[in-house]
Amino acid sequence: MRFQFVLSEILTGLRRNTAMTVSVVLVTFVSLVFVGAGALLQMQIGALKDYWYDRVEVSIFLCTDSSEAPTCIDGEVSQTQRDAVVAALQAPPLDTYVQSYEFESKAEAFARFQEQFADTTIGAAATEDQLNESYRVKLVDPTDFDVVAQYFTGTPGVEEVLDQRRLLDRFFAVLNVFTLVAGGFALVMIVAAALLIATTIRLSAFNRRRETGIMRLVGASKGVIQLPFLLEGVIAAVIGAGLASGALWAAVRYGVQGWLTSTLPLFNWISTREVFVVAPVLFGIGVLLAGVSSVVTLSRYLKV
Amino acid sequence: MIRFDGVTKTYPRSAQPALADVTLDVGRGDFVFLVGSSGSGKSTFLRLVLREDVPTSGTVRVAGRDVARLSSWKVPHLRRQIGTVFQDFRLLANKNVFENVAFALQVIGKPRHHIAQVVPETLELVGLRDKARRLPHELSGGEQQRVAVARAFVNRPVILLADEPTGNLDPETSRGIMRLLDRINRTGTTVVMATHDTSIVDEARKRVVALSHGRIIRDDAQGLYDSGAVPAVGPMASRRSPAATS
Incomplete structure (x- = not known):
């Protein structure tokens, strides 16, 4: 009731x-x-x-002819400089932070660029020579970007270290x-x-x-x-x-x-x-x- | 049943106490008229019995319990033992007679079969059995007051308080209500009736407690409205009651 x-x-x-x-x-x-x-x-x-x-990488861009960074004073990156970067990635202290890395040649970079900017004036105007070779580094913990960035700052042949996470x-x-x-x-x-x-x-x-x-x-x-x-x-x-x-x-x-x-x-x-x-x-x-x-x-x- | 012991009630922001050192005993089954002019303390007396207010000093005992010391969740149980009737009936306009009376039982959680049995009995008592389906506005003032009495009495309270129950009624109808309250009183219910109605008081010859400025000035066992006045009977006696409205 x-x-x-x-x-x-x-x-x-x-x-x-x-x-x-x-x-x-x-x-x-x-x-x-x-x-x-x-x-x-x-x-x-x-x-x-x-x-x-999980998918972002740290990109280590290597010098090209036209790079203006102080570390690119010798012009295009040399094979010795490439080897030095690879050696650094494989040895302590960096090896514990790095999960894997990949080399991206100018041709590959150009192909990717063309794909991303297809049908735009930028895509049409770019040439293969303008693009950087790079090492695409996957880190164990993506937040450890600064360790890698600081390590390569000032390294001859490395133009810039870029964290894709920053963009995201x-x-x-x-x-x-x-x-x-x-x-x-x-x-x-x-x-x-x-x-x-x-x-x-x-x-x-x-x-x-x-x-x-x-x-x-x-x-x-x-x-x-x-x-x-x-x-x-x-x-x-x-x-x-x-x-x-x-x-x-x-x-x-x-x-x-x-x-x-x-x-x-x-x-x-x-x-x-x-x-x-x-x-x-x-x-x-x-x-x-x-x-x-x-x-x-x-x-x-x-x-x- | 109701015992006031040196009760003083002073309202905030008021220099004069509404009740001053009132001591009074109303026994079980008594019928008491509470008379006095407006502001004499009659309403305050009723409010204290209902525990709408607590006394400033002194104790009020109702049905054996000190109302000031009653915890707030027990107050409803106190009020279930008290029926109250007002001058303005206070019926619910959208409910019919039966529903108005049943309302008092519904809200205290009485079972449906109990309501179905007790409400018609109570309507019979007040003489409204054949008008159970009427709405309040379809009734005369006297009938509306009978509904209010039925609602007050339907839970068989031990005390019935009536605050100027005949204030809005003509003399003949008032006598009818008075007879009804008298009948309820004879079932053993204690009745306290605050009133201005000289003829009702004088005809009934019951206990009269007169209040003035918050003090009891008279308490006669078989009293009259005015002490020493000749009992007034007949049409002239209604001069003190307000003009009949219904």
């Missing part, structure tokens, strides 16, 4: 307050979409890092900014949602002050009086969280899996599996948000 009673009270409250309930649902929905989008973006960054950090990090930095922006919006929207829930419940308590007054008088317990209001907020927030999860699922299913994965298949994209990890968190945040703002509001505006 008590459960049924509480349920009917909730429905009455939600119906009487339709506009406010809908606004709570929408605001919770938007704020949780931002929270979820931020979380999914971080997971995407994680997935990309795992994928690319710039890309990840941009994604991190997006996460921060999403997080910022989420924060503002969550504050708005909390205040809106508080206002809705206050209004609801005011609308039903006659009922609650009678309940108090006939000796209803605090729980029976406050629970309908609390659950009203929680139910609205849960619907908002449900909508947010659905929207994120659709975005990942049709946006990421349906479009990005086929457009840029080289990347390691997140899937709807990640959405199912994020969704319970969104529901948790929604319930917590509604619960806390309800309890605070009720303790102030609904005397028991």
Whole structure:
């Protein structure tokens, strides 16, 4: 009886307050979409890092005729200088950091260049001579780049040591900014949602002050009086969280899996599996948000 | 049943106490009229019994328990033993008569079969059995007050508090409500009725406690509204009650 009673009270409250309930649902929905989008973006960054950090290399570019670095004073790299680089990679102290290395000749570099910049003016204008020979070094731990870079700095015949990770990090930095922006919006929207829930419940308590007054008088317990209001907020927030999860699922299913994965298949994209990890968190945040703002509001505006 | 012992209640931001050193004993099954002008302390007295407030000093004991020392989660249990009726009925406009009375039992978690049995019995007692499906606005003022009495009494409280229950009713209807409260009193329920209604008090010849400026100025076993006044009977007696509205 008590459960049924509480349920009917909730429905009455939600119906009487339709506009406010809908606004709570929408605001919770938007704020949780931002929270979820931020979380999914971080997971995407994680997935990309795992994928690319395994594949990135340190490139040791050797001197060409036209190199202007001080270490290239003798012009084109000599065979002795090449051997010295190879010997250094195989001997202590570097050998413990290096997993493997590969030599890339001018011809190979040119082929790769042509492939990357096919159909562009840069691709058409480049000649094989302008490109560097290089050693592509895979490190045991990609973060040990500085050890290799410092070792070869000043070595004759080495023009530049380049860490591909640096390039990726710039890309990840941009994604991190997006996460921060999403997080910022989420924060503002969550504050708005909390205040809106508080206002809705206050209004609801005011609308039903006659009922609650009678309940108090006939000796209803605090729980029976406050629970309908609390659950009203929680139910609205849960619907908002449900909508947010659905929207994120659709975005990942049709946006990421349906479009990005086929457009840029080289990347390691997140899937709807990640959405199912994020969704319970969104529901948790929604319930917590509604619960806390309800309890605070009720303790102030609904005397028991 | 209700015992006030040197009770003083001073509200914040008020120099005058609403009740000053009130000592009073209302026994089980008593019927007491609480009379006095507005601001004499009648409402404060009822609020203290209901534990809407706690006394500034002195002790209030209701059904053997010191209400000031009752923990807040036990207050609902105290209130389940007290029925309350107000001048303005306080019915729920969107619920019919049956639902209004049943509401008092639903919110304290009574089982459905209990409600289905007790509510019709109580409506029978107040004479509204055939109007169970009516909404409050379809009833006269007197009938609405009967619904309020039914709601107050449906859980068989040991105490019934009535705060100006006839304040909005014409003299004849008021007598009907009075007879109803008297009948409830005869089931063993202690009734405390705060009122301005001279004729009701004078006709009933029950215990009268008069308050003035928060103090008890009179406590007569079979009293009249005004001490020394001739018992007033008849149409002129209603001059002290507000104009009938229904």
